[in-house]
Each structure stands twice: as structure tokens, then as C-alpha cells.
Amino acid sequence: MADEDDGKEYRWETGYEKTWEAIKEDDDGLLEGAVADIIQRAKRKRQSERHGGARLGMMRHLYIVLDCSEAMSNQDLKPTRLRCSIKLLEDFIDEFFDQNPISQLGLIITRNKRAEKLSELAGNPKKHIKELKGLHLTALTGEPSIQNSLELALKSLKLLPSHASREILVLMGSLTTCDPGDINTTIEILKSEGVRCSVIGLAAELHICKRLATATGGDHGVVLDDKHFKEQLSIHVDPPAAATRLDSALVKMGFPHHALHSTTETPMTMCMCHVESSEEDSKLVTTGYLCPQCLSKHCELPVECRACGLTLVSAPHLARSYHHLFPVENYKEVTYEGSPSICYGCRRVLTQLDKKVYMCGKCQQGFCLDCEIFIHETLHTCPGCATNPDTFQISSEKISIN
């Protein structure tokens, strides 16, 4: 899907095209119908291929490697490559945790032929974003080293249990890399460990990056401008179909209570997350979440218990990921012939300008194009099915995993 968009950012980049031929007058010599058709096709294209029930890596562990070499001070992305990347990454991190709530993310920067870990794998977006913001003033020097960064990421990814999906995303601004050894062996190890590596090039396609990506099953893309950069990043928000060799396991998790219970009795205590940092937000509070295993207190979820290592989540955190597993089935596209008279979702009166309506295979309700897109991209619940006593429950039988 990404390849299809590549290079079509501007009309003049698509080469000679008889654009006027795409528009045809209807019998009355009007253009409305044809234009509506074109708009509809464009909307529809975005979500043409959707795969239901594929096995996804829910507990994602992603390292982002950010190039901080001299090449990042280039101003082809405004204001500079680094600033642009930081800005887009901030949005990316928020979006990432929104879509993958029980996943973890870490940041690595590379410059001066070295790799430094900016933040460890963790599930809290705020911390990463804080670190990222601090990068604004960092000195951009020397050359990057892909191998060193990959090795550094691998060191912590390797320790993860086998059921977790492991990924590395490299944002590469430089056209060179300075590596201590043979990067091919590193790629081999990554491949055998099942680490999926993707690269987004800010300058041009590099052979070694392309190889890294193809060998480990990741994506490789080169950005055209900041808009395209954002698109390239957003590809990595959705969980990738997990590599087949992932083991599945039952993971022990804690669902802590909100410690508000006895308002008179609760003593003021420090939360575990802030007990070590001498920062401004380490205060004594009565509220917080208590780990059900060791009763240590944490101020927000999800978090890994500092004391006993239990993963603490709240039920809605898990639920937020369910829609990947139970996607709404694609609707049938039907040429509009006067029925139904209104869209079942938004109650809009359908007219002849709506060339197509979309029927849900389960509840047989018709939807307009806009609702169809909204339901599949955002809502993930078919209003027709959800208001029908026979179909409202998402049955587990129909999910075919593996």
C-alpha cells in the first residue's frame, strides 16, 4: 500500500496524464456524478486491503534508532532534519501507545560512530517524549553507526520472553555508516532472533539499509517531504503481522485497584515510580495503584512493578487492543438502487449521488461511504450488528488465528 503512494505526492510528479479524460459527463451533460465517483474512489482506496484475524504481535517491543550525526542538520526538511524528526516522533510515540497500550518502546541515538541509549524500553509515553524534547539542543557530530545501534538494541531485545514481538526502527539521515565489524553478521543474528528491522531514510536509499529491512522482514522507505515522512512513520503504528516463529504464552499480569478506598485510613505514601527521582513531581499522595502481589504503589498504569516485576495494567488497556483481533468484517459494496433510503449509522438520506452503499454481511444493514470508513478505521464496531440481538456479541469462533 505504501509503495502505491510513493512518488505520487504531487500531480507533476506522476508524469503525463490526461486528467481531463478521467472526468466524463453524464447523460445530461453534468459533471456532478463523475466527480462524486472520483472522490468516492479516492476515499475507498485508502482502506482497500484489510486483513482480518491475522495474528498480530500484541506485546510489541520497539527500539527507535535516531540518527544524530552531522547529516541531520541538513535543512531539506524544515527547519532541520533533526527538528522535523523529533516533532514527528513525538506524535508517533503518542499514537503508538494509543494503538499498542501494552507495548514498550525505547530510544537510541547514534553519532560519533557510537550508539547511546536515550531511554530504556518502557511503556510510558511521557518519559520518552521528555527525553526526545531534550534532544533539541544536542550537538550533531560525526557519523552514525548502524551496527553499534543495532547491537545495543539487540542486547536488551534479546532478554525479552519469546512471546514478545521485537522491532527496531531506524531513522537514517546520513548516507554513510561507520561500523566496527561486518554488519552482515549482525543482520544474520537479528534475523535469527526474529527482530524486525525497518528503516526510514531521510536522504536516499542505501543498499545496506534495504538489505537489513528485507532480510529481517521489515519495511524500508525514503521520505519525500515531511508529509510523506509522517505517513512512513504511521505505517509502524499498527502492529505488524507477527513473525511466525513467535511463541505464545500466558503472561501473568496484575490488575491493580485504585487506592482511594478508605479515605480516612490511607496514609500519605510515596509511589514507587518517583521514589528514586528527586524531581518536582515526587510527592506524598494518598491516591495510586497498588500492585496486587506486593502492594507497592504506582502512580499510573501501565507499568512494570518496581518491586516484584509484575506487569500492571488496567482492563481498558487490554481492551484497547482488542479491535486488532476482532476487526469488523469488510462490507459488501453494492451499487445504490434506491434502497435503503438512509444510512443506518448516521441517518443521512442517501441520494443518487451516492453511487455505492455498503452492506454488512452479518446484519444486512446499509451504510454510506463515510460511515463505512469511520466504522472500519476508528470505531471498530458495526452499529448494525451491535444493535441486533443475534449478532451483537463478537463470537470467538469466527476468528481464525494461525
Next chain:
Amino acid sequence: MANGVEKSLLVIVLDTNPVQKFVRQDTRILTQCLDSVIVFANAHLMQKSNNQLAVMACHSHSSTFLYPDEKPMEVRQIDGQYEGFMMVERTVRQNLQKLIHEIVTNKPLNTESLIGGALAMALCYIVRLEREKAAGEKIHSRILVVTGSNDSASQYMNYMNVFFTAQKLGVVIDVCSLDQELGLLQQGCDITGGNYLKIPQLAGLLQYLLWVFLPDPKVRSKLVLPPPVKVDYRAACFCHRELVDIGYVCSVCLSIFCKFSPICTTCHTVFKMPGPMPTKIKKKKKNPDIVH
């Protein structure tokens, strides 16, 4: 901003399931509730001339919009009531009547009101208005659920999808429970920043509605309203539907189980037994070979 026309849209989802406990005790109560909700709806319209309203009925077998109708009704004043308010009242009553006539011929009644689906429809409607608004216009939308049914875990997924979508769209979900504490919908209020109220007695429904749910979310901070209640975010396990403190989560489908089982009942994945992983040690041995 001089140009920003701000609108406030209220979507009321009214549970009209006749099998609700309090309705079965006394059928007249449903009429009383309906009266209160209509007055409340009109009170919302009364606040500002550009306030908008939608009323939905939610049943065990379907959900439908009572107001606005696709074709606005022709009404003329018969008394001093404002024409617009009268139209709301007439339309709601007429459409509800239609709906109730449909029930009788239908399948056996179910106790479960499909509120999740009604909320999904409401969101579709809100998104449509958002899409159709003029440039520079702003619509603040919220949804009020008035229900006496129980919220069962069978709609869990629908609820959660709706709540997170509402959160993303900035739609506030308020819940007014007429009968019992509703754990799931309460979570929805907490996620979207809405108010939750289980009213102590049905007789004062209108006052409770006007008091707690009439103010726009923007003004709520200025008025003293009941404090947020503690929300129980514990998960219910998929096997026994019991709330658990520590559970086991399937890494593939995130189903929650209260104790370890070798096969996931949701996605049929076979799990490895927990414990130290021997493979890891082997890998560690391999590592020194690639160090340069």
C-alpha cells in the same frame, strides 16, 4: 475568535426496554421517565438558540432515532409552548409509539438492552454532523445514556470500542442510571470525562437530570457537581466472568484467564509452560562468537 460559531450537540440514548426491573414493577414509570427526559431535552434546546439535539431509543432488539426525524413534522401551536419544543415532544412520542407497536409482533423479549450499539450509532451521527459543519464552526458533542438495565459483559467489546472512539473524538459520555450501579458504563464516563450518577430515587429524575447533566462539560468545572466516583478497573476473566486481581493474559489475543490453562479458549493457541526458558541460555552462549 469572532468567527467561531459554537454549537452544542446533545444525544440522549434512552433505554426503552420494557423488561427493565423498575418498569416491570410499575409500567407508568416509563411514561414518567419519558416525560422527564423530554423536558430535559427541551431544557437543553432552551439554553441557546444553536443548541442541537438528538434522541435515540434503545431496545433489546434494535435502536433507533426518535428525533430528529428525516422529515420534520408540521406542527402548529396549540398552547403557549414554544413551537420548537412542541415539535420535539410530538416527534419523540410519535416515533416511540411506532417503535413500541413493532415490539409486540417481534421475538421474545430480551433483558439485555443493546446500549453499546446505540452509542455506536450516536457516534456515527456525531461524526456526520462534524463532517457537514460549515468552515469555522465548532460542535461540542456529548451523549447522555439514561437506562435502568444492567450492563452485561457480553457487550464488553462494543462498549470499549465506543468509549475509546468517543475519547478520541472528544465526545463526553454521561450516564444516568435509574436502577443499579453500572460498572462498565462507569468506566466509559471515566475514560471520556463524563459524569456518572445513579439516582437515589426515580421521583426526582427531572431535577437530577437538570442538575447534573444539563451543564455543558465546559461549565461543569464552574459549578459544584458530585465528585467522581472510584472506578473499578479490574478485569473480568474470560472463563468465569469474575473480577480478578492477578490474571494470566494470552499473548496472542489478550484474553484474560484467572488461572493457567494450556490452551487459550478464545484463539485456541497452545501455550508453553511457564518457567525459565532453556533456549535463552543457549542463545547467550552463541553471542560471544559475533563479538568482534
Next chain:
Amino acid sequence: MSNTISGKNLLRPTGLQCKDLHEYLKTRPPETLNKLYHNPPICLAVFRELPEIARHYVMRLLFVEQPVPQAVIASWCSKLHTDEHQKVVKILNELNIWKEASIPGGLPGWILNSTLKKNLKIVLLGGGKPWTMSNQLETDNKPRDVAFLDTYALERWECVLHYMVGSQQQEGISADAVRILLHAGLMKRDEEDGSPVITQAGFQFLLLDTASQVWYFILQYLDTIEARGLDLVVCLTFLFQLNFSTLGKDYSTEGMSEGLLTFLQHLREFGLVYQRKRKAGRFYPTRLALNIATGQNKPLSSDLEKEGYIVVETNYRVYAYTNSNLQVALLGLFCEMLYRFPNLVVSILTRDSVRQALKSGITAEQIVGYLHQHAHPKMIALGPPTLPPTIVDQIKLWENERNRFIFSEGVLYSQFLSQTDFEVLRDHALTTQVLIWQSERKRTMVVTKAGHDDVKKFWKRYSKGSS
């Protein structure tokens, strides 16, 4: 030794006062207010004009029969917003919406005005008598749709505006309308030939948005209403009934009094209602009449205006996609016209053109407001900010340029006999912060009028002590 300097802000233009409904009603005597509250439509209009918190107070009290302690009502508002609570209390008192009543325990309490309460309930719940214009009607065999009414209303209204700018127009306006314009001070008789010409206020009026224009005009009209032998309360009631009517629906004139029918004819002339014939027996309200009271908040006014047509670029060019002479003339008030095409006018904002406008009494605020009001949808879609900030700032700077004098009334002290005398008095004035200006060399100082007495007393004491 001291002389009073009288300074008046002669250069400062007097802003056009467009009162909102609240301000208008505030100036009415309580008896009139009470008479007005007997009419449900007015109650509804007043209610909607209240600040948001006040509306919630009224809603909460609507179904309470006894007075409620003031302390209880104060506790409804969060501690952080007590100032807003005070404001709301003041407004509710001013409009006579609630009154003080003591509660059996002796605590001071408030109780809603019973007339208002009764009629608000009628509006909300029904009951009472139907409004005058809602008699049953047979269906109109030639019903008018919304689009027709909109064009009609705008056409009629622009007629008035055209007359004001004096642009060539086939249709004049009635002598009655001219009289209102003269009364409102929007136009005045020319000193030589007695023909009406536009005034400073008139220019400012033209730059308002249509809804505000209508409201302002109606207010002026209402001022003269009693002189015409019409009853203010009846007319206001009718006006607000129109306000809450439905667009595109016909209403009956049956049962209306003679005075009201005259009033209707006036409204017809300005395009607030449409009537096919004088004696048609039915009329259609237009968008101008709807939401009339909300002139300042202008909720639906954007629907009324035709699509915005002005594009302002950062190079001070103003493109207006219009062929209306009126709109071009209005733009010409503060822009220099460059080219005119069949559907497009190109003009440029210059220092001279804007100063010209400022001189005729238009404020920078109004110019910016006008540009903002009529901004092209493309500009709105790009915004905010809708207008380029540089342009907005520059227009304001041009205005400030003219306001280099600050006038403050004061008292001049001069002819001091010694430098020490002067210094003592000056220092005193300085410490009490009443000094406006001083010159050591000329031994002259000016203090504010308010501080004059104090300084005078001090001087008397001082001179007595030293002599």
C-alpha cells in the same frame, strides 16, 4: 494660581453603541419589565440572553416553589469562580428575574419572579394561550421556500443600506424609514438642501454584520414606537414571537390588532417578514427576524450572509468576489480601489485609505471586524487566524498613530515663588500619584482633577507653616 484645563477627547471617535437585549431591558422601568414577563416569548428570549451560569441557576430554581437561601445558591458555584457568581447575581437582580425573600429561619433567600417562572414553564412544558400568530391556516397554494425568503430579506435590507450610501438605486425607501434613520443619527439633514446624508455613526453602522444592524435598527425603531401610538409591550412580544418562529413556515395574521398590523407592515418594509399582499392573511418570517435579540452573539448570522467574499493577502491587497455595488462601496470606505472586473474587485489597503476611514469615524476594530466577517470560506478554512496578523496589526497601528495625544483633565499650578516651594508640592503630588506633568524650569505642574483638593489643602498647610 490654579486654572482648570478642560480637555475633551475631541479626536476620539464615539463608538456606535449597540446595546444587547440585556442592556436594553436594564434601562426599562421594573413595571415595564414585569409587563413584558407576562409573555412567554419574551421570557424565553431573556432567558437565552443570560450568562451561562445564570441560566443554570434559573433552571435549578424553576421547579422550586419556596425561596432558596442565598448561601445555598452561592455554594452552587465553585469557589474559584466566585466573581462570576457575583456578576450573575447582579444581572439577575437588575433584570428583576429573582427577588429577595426571607426564609422562615430568617436567612436571606431568593425566589424567582413568579410571572417569569410561570411563563418560562409554559414555554417549556406547554399550557397557557397560543401565541398570537399561530392560528390555523390552510396550506398556502404558493408556498415560499427558504431560499426565496433569504433573497427577499437580503434584497429589502440592502435597499436600506443602499439608500444610506446613496448609491444609485431604482427603489427608494419610505419616508418612515428615512425618519428612523434620521432619528437614529445614522443620517442627518444636509445643511444646504435638507436632503439626508450619512453621518459618522452611519458609516460605523454599515460595517456591522447584518444581524447587529437589524437589531440596532429595531432598537431605534422601538424608541419611536410610542410616538406612533403603538404599544411597546405588544410590539416587543410580537417581535420575539417572530424571533422564535420557524423559517419557511407561514403564519396567520388573524386576530391581530390594528396596531400590530401596522407594525407588521413596517417589518415587511425592512424585510423581516414576507407578505405577498397587504391583506394576504398570512406572512412568512425571514431570517432577519429570527434570532434578532442575539445580535451580539450572532449565532446564525453566518447563514444569513451570503458566502464570504473577501480575501486579504499579506501584501495589503484585498480581493472581493462580488458584483454588489453596496459591498464595493463599503470596501471603498477604507480601501483604495485598483481594478474592477465583472465579479471581482481588487483593492489595496494603504495608510492613506485607512486614515481616510479613521477620519470619518470608523475605528480600526470595525475595519478588521468587517474583513473578518466577510472573509472568504477559503480564508476561514486556512485559519485561524483568518486574517493575516500583519495586516490586522498594521491597521491598528495606523489608528494608534492618530491617537498620539492623551487627554486627561487636570489643574495647572504655576507661578511658584521659589524652587523649593515648587519641589515640595511636586514631590507631594508625585507621592500621592496625582501628578500628570511638571516642568522644573518653568516651575509649572499639572495634577489630576481628583487630586486637586488634596494638593490645594497641602499647599495651604505648607504655606502657613513656612510663613
